[in-house]
Amino acid sequence: xxxxxxxxxxxxxxxxxxxxxxxxxxxxYAAWDEASPGxxxxxxxxxxxxxxxxxxxxxxxxxxxxxxxxLPVTRRGVxxxxxxxxxxxxxAGILLALxxxxxxxxxxxDVSTLLGPRELLIALTLVTLIVSLLLPFTLxxxxxxxxxxxxxxxxxxxxxxxxxxxxxxxxxxxxxxxVAGAVRSVAVALGEPAFSLLVLGGxxxxxAVSYVVAVHVFERREL
Amino acid sequence: MTNQALEVTGxxxxxKGFALKDVTFSLPRGYVMGLVGPNGAGKTTIIxxxxxxxxxxxGEIRVFGLxxxxxxxxxxxxxxxxxxxxxxxxxxxxxxxxxxxxxFYRRWNERLFQDLARRFxxxxxxxxxxxxxxxxxxxxxxxxxxxxxDLLILDEPTSGLDPVFRRELLHGLSGLxxxxxxxxxxxxxxxxDLERIAxxxxxxxxxxxxxxxxxxxxxxxxxxVRGGDEALAALAPxxxxxxxxxxxxxxxxxSDVEAARRTCxxxxxxxxxxxDDVVVLLDREVPHA
Numbered sequence: 202x203x204x205x206x207x208x209x210x211x212x213x214x215x216x217x218x219x220x221x222x223x224x225x226x227x228x229x230y231a232a233w234d235e236a237s238p239g240x241x242x243x244x245x246x247x248x249x250x251x252x253x254x255x256x257x258x259x260x261x262x263x264x265x266x267x268x269x270x271x272l273p274v275t276r277r278g279v280x281x282x283x284x285x286x287x288x289x290x291x292x293a294g295i296l297l298a299l300x301x302x303x304x305x306x307x308x309x310x311d312v313s314t315l316l317g318p319r320e321l322l323i324a325l326t327l328v329t330l331i332v333s334l335l336l337p338f339t340l341x342x343x344x345x346x347x348x349x350x351x352x353x354x355x356x357x358x359x360x361x362x363x364x365x366x367x368x369x370x371x372x373x374x375x376x377x378x379x380v381a382g383a384v385r386s387v388a389v390a391l392g393e394p395a396f397s398l399l400v401l402g403g404x405x406x407x408x409a410v411s412y413v414v415a416v417h418v419f420e421r422r423e424l
Numbered sequence: 425m426t427n428q429a430l431e432v433t434g435x436x437x438x439x440k441g442f443a444l445k446d447v448t449f450s451l452p453r454g455y456v457m458g459l460v461g462p463n464g465a466g467k468t469t470i471i472x473x474x475x476x477x478x479x480x481x482x483g484e485i486r487v488f489g490l491x492x493x494x495x496x497x498x499x500x501x502x503x504x505x506x507x508x509x510x511x512x513x514x515x516x517x518x519x520x521x522x523x524x525x526x527x528f529y530r531r532w533n534e535r536l537f538q539d540l541a542r543r544f545x546x547x548x549x550x551x552x553x554x555x556x557x558x559x560x561x562x563x564x565x566x567x568x569x570x571x572x573x574d575l576l577i578l579d580e581p582t583s584g585l586d587p588v589f590r591r592e593l594l595h596g597l598s599g600l601x602x603x604x605x606x607x608x609x610x611x612x613x614x615x616x617d618l619e620r621i622a623x624x625x626x627x628x629x630x631x632x633x634x635x636x637x638x639x640x641x642x643x644x645x646x647x648x649v650r651g652g653d654e655a656l657a658a659l660a661p662x663x664x665x666x667x668x669x670x671x672x673x674x675x676x677x678x679s680d681v682e683a684a685r686r687t688c689x690x691x692x693x694x695x696x697x698x699x700d701d702v703v704v705l706l707d708r709e710v711p712h713a
């Protein structure tokens with residue numbers, strides 16, 4: 202796995218550095234501009250989690266996947282390395298965001314708030330969900346598949362919004378409120394440490410399921 | 425220890441409009457096999473199946489006795505490959521591409537790589553996108569050879585190269601294979617390439633093996649009998665294996681030159697069959713171009 206991660210870094214060094222530069226500048230500006238801690242962590246998690254997706258799509262662009270899978274590795278190994286890299290980038294992004302928030306003197310972001318279990322849990326959930334949703338899809342269908350999925354999700358969202366407007370229904374808001382309420386009730390009932398552990402367990406399960414699916418689909422992908 | 429570098433048995437794979445049908449052949453250790461056939465015959469599909477890039481529907485592939493799926497990483501560690509489309513990252517230098525690939529191989533020989541790079545005049549500091557197809561093929565070959573692979577798989581490595589470059593590459597290849605341990609599976613539709621280096625030839629047509637034989641056997645036993653229609657009449661199957669008709673008579677491909685001599689006597693001219701004759705005429709009746 203070490204070789205696979207090293208290979209991704211060497212072959213995508215410039216693209217990774219360019220992304221990191223842009224993201225760091227964006228986060229620095231957000232910290233300086235007194236962004237809310239939630240939004241700040243939210244954007245950091247999203248931006249850094251998609252870096253490995255960029256690596257996969259670049260591989261696709263250069264038709265390099267066939268070469269990658271001809272090296273002495275298994276497809277399972279390739280998928281495992283991509284998950285480690287993705288989650289690693291997500292966590293590194295959060296750490297960078299926290300450091301920037303603390304380092305920028307004019308920032309209104311209080312480090313103790315950013316380091317609060319709630320913020321960290323939200324950030325970790327975001328990273329996990331993004332990686333778990335996007336990676337199997339990208340590994341199986343490539344960049345075009347990813348674009349199609351994003352567009353399809355946008356279209357679906359727009360259609361739901363239009364339907365809600367036309368029917369004057371607030372079902373979407375009620376569903377969201379019900380889910381948030383349920384999560385809050387579970388959190389209160391369990392207490393914060395137990396709830397955090399439950400969430401972490403849930404996230405681990407999500408990653409495990411996503412990984413199994415990704416291995417299954419990638420092993421069947423014909424290159 | 426098995427004496428076979430590669431054993432392919434009963435291989436099947438279906439695509440829309442194309443199927444590999446029970447492909448079976450084997451390549452002994454230390455020899456070169458040419459996989460030859462027209463475009464779309466199934467050469468690249470077989471190579472992809474060996475490299476486990478596509479999934480087989482039936483059959484078995486063994487590389488040095490190991491199953492190519494169950495022992496995937498171990499098998500691939502012993503294979504060096506050159507594809508017709510190299511698939512390198514275009515915006516990366518050759519040196520960085522090598523740095524990314526070398527750690528995968530325990531037997532990577534840096535000195536050999538540098539030596540090959542010098543011999544092939546590879547500009548290691550240049551980006552992939554600045555190089556010609558020929559240079560990229562040489563680079564891929566240097567990578568394949570530098571990890572001291574026991575089996576080289578070359579998929580149409582000479583396609584897209586000019587004749588001078590092609591000859592140079594083949595010359596380099598045969599020069600590099602003086603040790604008798606390395607085996608090569610070389611797919612091409614340019615039969616003259618194989619005349620130079622192949623010990624065995626497997627001819628594919630429409631997804632099936634039309635013929636697999638040693639080059640010596642082809643040279644000694646296969647021939648073209650040229651004559652009038654009486655030549656064709658005398659050489660009934662199984663003596664004739666293919667026919668080309670033209671305005672002045674027929675060319676009959678035979679796999680038994682001695683029997684053909686006995687049967688035709690002085691009534692026909694008998695020439696050695698080139699690999700091109702075998703590929704074009706085998707099991708076919710071809711009008712003259």
